Amino acid sequence: MTAPLHEARPAGPGRALPDTQQGMRRRNLARVLHAVRAEGPLSRAAVASRIGLTRAAVSTLVDELIRSGLLEELGPERPGRVGRPGSALALSGRGPAGIGAEVGVDHLAVCAVDLRGATRSRAIRQGANRGRSPEPVLAELTELIHRVVTEAEGEGLWPAGLAVAVPGLVARDARTVVRAPNLDWHDTDLGGLLPADLPLTVDNEANFGALAELWLGEGTPRDFLHVSAEIGIGAAVVVDGGLLRGTRGFAGELGHVPVQPDGPECACGGRGCLEQYAGEEAVLRAAGLEPDEDRVGLLAGRAAEGDEDVRRALRDAGTALGVALTGAVNLLDPESVVLGGELSGLAPWLLPSLREELARRTAGPACPVSVSRLGPQGPLLGAAHSVVRAVLDDPATVAERA
Template sequence: MTQALRHDAMRAQNLALVLGAVGARGSVTRAALAEMTGLTKTTVSKLVGDLIEGGLVVETGAVRDGERGRPGVEIRISGQHVAALGLEINVDYLAVCVVDLARTVRLRRTQAVDNRAAPPVDVIARLGDLAAAVVDEAVEKGLRVVAGVLAVPGPVDMTSGVVHNAPNLGWRDVPLASLLRFPFPVRVENEANLAALGELWFGSGLPDFLHVSGEIGIGAGLVVRGRLFRGAHGFAGELGHVVVSPDGPPCRCGGRGCLEQYAGQDALLTAARTTAAARSAATGRLAAGAPPAGASGNAPAGPPHQAAAAAGPSPSPGMLLPAQQGVSWMLSRLREGDENARAACERAAWALGVALSSAVNLVDPDAIVLGGIYAPLFPWIGDMVADTLKARLGQMRGAVPPVVVSRLGAEAAALGAAGQVIEQVMADPAALLHG
């Protein structure tokens, strides 16, 4: 390493150190920064100057008399210049948001659209249009979008940006990263991972939890001590394909009886539309405290299960309701006291409880946060999920993880995506600055 290279590397490291210290404190004087970082005041002043010039931090007015009795100017993260783009392609909606470096959400747009019917290039083009409009608005506000992250509902090869299989979109081996056309770098990552990070940075503030991202697919993201657990290849957290019943209804993933076939949005809506005859059979079972028919091994499969199995996994395009409409419809049925809707929620919640009991046994989270469509549905599913967990886990463990509701819902993934860009800027601000 030449001396110049060594100097650049050290400067980059110190810029990150100072910016991190500012972020940790909220606002802080140059003198306090020197104390926190162990750098000289001269070095801190030079670095702060560079960060101000790059629009990453800003000086506040004179600080009121502090403990040392020295008035001074404080530095804080600037929300006026650098910004991050969060993007999401999901099965029945697109979402875009812009978050500034001070972590304020400045713009958000969601578009209900059926992405199952469209080839990837068309979906990407539509997302590009939506994003371009939002980026233009951000520019009008004086923001500079420096990078983006795109959330997709399926496992993503983090190196190549290839989506191997997003079964609910019907995508196989789509080289997504290479199809994107943005005037700044955009990485691709799994939706459920990003939703968990969204919850970490913009939601409950818990440091250890399993976030469940319920959409048409169901994903989960495990956060341990403030960090996302990705597994060996970044494919961890596919809760939707955890087995509820090993020869239950076939799943688009190639398996059978996966959680998604019981508690995914399509399965839930289809079950809510079952006939009264099926309903009465199902509620009879539920009232008796047994799990809903169909998820059962010894009991013969009852009609509600078979109805769901027949209609659930492959609804005709005409049946499809965009997520907001679908959940809105479900919520209004539930508020009206509709028995079919209630039974569908109980069945889904029971299946969620079964799959989550496997998850708790395997990964031992401190809490379970229900997000996506489960956030608005929480009043109708939360207790049943918690009760099922308690029945299966209570005896073995001292305490069963609490089941709580996400405050973010469907926008968690796009927020987590933007949050990742901000983490990146905070970790390496030198990449944004000149010389």
């Protein structure tokens, strides 16, 4: 559980387990849980037919999962058909919980999600974190975590792990923040600064946002591109239901894709990177506004009021995004592109020009672009759910504790 929860190729339940009989057992435990998760309350017989095992085998698997506190027996199903009614099984609402946390530029947030995917407890603290050193910020976060964990425990849950979303690049060890420009953190190992009694995973907030979209979005495909923006512009590439992380964990740096090879210089060393046309600062400047606390809110407000300068700036940003996404779509052939995170609030003014640019540059039908329903909540939910998924993917690891 200390290992990264979702590698580039997680795919099915517990794919990394050894090919031995115990490994098979563990994979089948996971398959039972996933079947119940995906298709609501299910009888043993129904599970058996979905996952291709016999009723007898499923019976023993279910027994073990009930003993571990991961499954619950809801009692006999209401019979509509002929035959003895089955006994409905559901994921437990009193078992392990995933603790998700988010370090935002101007807020901290924590939540607890149970196996069923329901959020059972949450805590938020507003307050600017830009430039503060990691220690006090994470001390505050730890306090919120304790509060949420205590509340969850009051409801019969126990914390199975902690996942933290940060606005920056995270090394593949899933503990070290390589750089988070908005916080001004560099090469910070969060391991020692957070509760040590919980298995910890740290990841980029764009990645967690994409996972939330994958797991919670309606009709989200298994191959898509998730674009989000804070100050930088990040994308997460989801391939066959798993995140593509890249060798160093730096995949998805859409913000530094060149859109005008001889455009203005960028801090990355290049010229004409997307960030200089569609990044928050660039858009504010183009709209003739000063940087402000709640920049996205400001832009959305002005655009809604009909401010032509702001609308033009957002249209131009959408066009630049369209150019960069054309490249990405050509390279990856995703099923769709989803705008998430803070970007989703500005979508009404970005989307038309973005779609137009993408369609213009595509032969045949253009890749559909949609807006995340989750919006700014994505990263926090994705973090909490990643812990839950890890449990569902290998229930054996937590079974002993319960």
